[in-house]
Amino acid sequence: MPLINIQMIKGRTLEQKRKLIETVTKAVCDSVNVSPEKVRIVITDLELENYSISGKLAIDKDN
């Protein structure tokens, strides 16, 4: 603990994911006083057709 779930649009590179994990883990450790091995993060890559804002699918926003 803490357990963290990050949902974001598909397409980030492995390098971006490495930086994301590293910096989010550090931010959590520094603010709520836990050690890194306690922090687990799950990333969910979302398809554009599986995310919406204001009743419109992200896939339709790009067309």
Added chain:
Amino acid sequence: MPLINIQMIKGRTLEQKRKLIETVTKAVCDSVNVSPEKVRIVITDLELENYSISGKLAIDKDN
């Protein structure tokens, strides 16, 4: 806010997803008094082998 996650069996068409997003967003706005741009929806398409009821995988129910 509100943030909505919808988990359902894989296989719906893009058109069905469009209608789902539109009508769920409207239902939320009308009932809890928020504007559409506040409403975010994430859809998760589930494989039949990743969902179970009564201890049986959905994939085994169809066989």
Added chain:
Amino acid sequence: MPLINIQMIKGRTLEQKRKLIETVTKAVCDSVNVSPEKVRIVITDLELENYSISGKLAIDKDN
């Protein structure tokens, strides 16, 4: 299935929750062709100190 999780700021009345559940269930049934008893919805009431946009807690936005 579908299973739906709705996270929203605490404070809605029971009456609003009734309307939310009724209309979201109908929207789901009408768009992805399932019967009502298949649809399960979980509501999470969020404290203002447990939700943030743009790096600011909702509780700090109201002050």
Added chain:
Amino acid sequence: MPLINIQMIKGRTLEQKRKLIETVTKAVCDSVNVSPEKVRIVITDLELENYSISGKLAIDKDN
């Protein structure tokens, strides 16, 4: 109800998933006194690049 989400690294066989669903459903029924048809389980198969412990992606742990 209960609704159960299991996130685990991708790669388990169908047979392992069958046993997982069966035994977890039984464990839930026996401990919180519900009948099997009330128990729904969703499995999420995670890619190694989408899970981290201690700020390191699982994919990097294997290299």
Added chain:
Amino acid sequence: MPLINIQMIKGRTLEQKRKLIETVTKAVCDSVNVSPEKVRIVITDLELENYSISGKLAIDKDN
């Protein structure tokens, strides 16, 4: 990993939760071949007004 979320109606005793955790952890270990310290479980206790089936809140089913 695996990470497990169990959502259930509020009201189970501590003893029931102990048995639930123990038996579900064992079931997971035995079926997907992991050791117990890898298994983390989160329980969410749901109010009757925050869960619905067939468009009806659980709180209204009991009245």
Added chain:
Amino acid sequence: MPLINIQMIKGRTLEQKRKLIETVTKAVCDSVNVSPEKVRIVITDLELENYSISGKLAIDKDN
């Protein structure tokens, strides 16, 4: 998007939550190239009786 859920044991101060939100939002923005207003974070405060590792409730670890 991204949408982030952080589950952690109950008891952090408002000040710790402010720092957590601020630094996690910055970490996300810097690594996956989004602007702050796109980042939403939900915190779930867990009771000790609702979290387990290795089949033991956190509440029993402290006794």
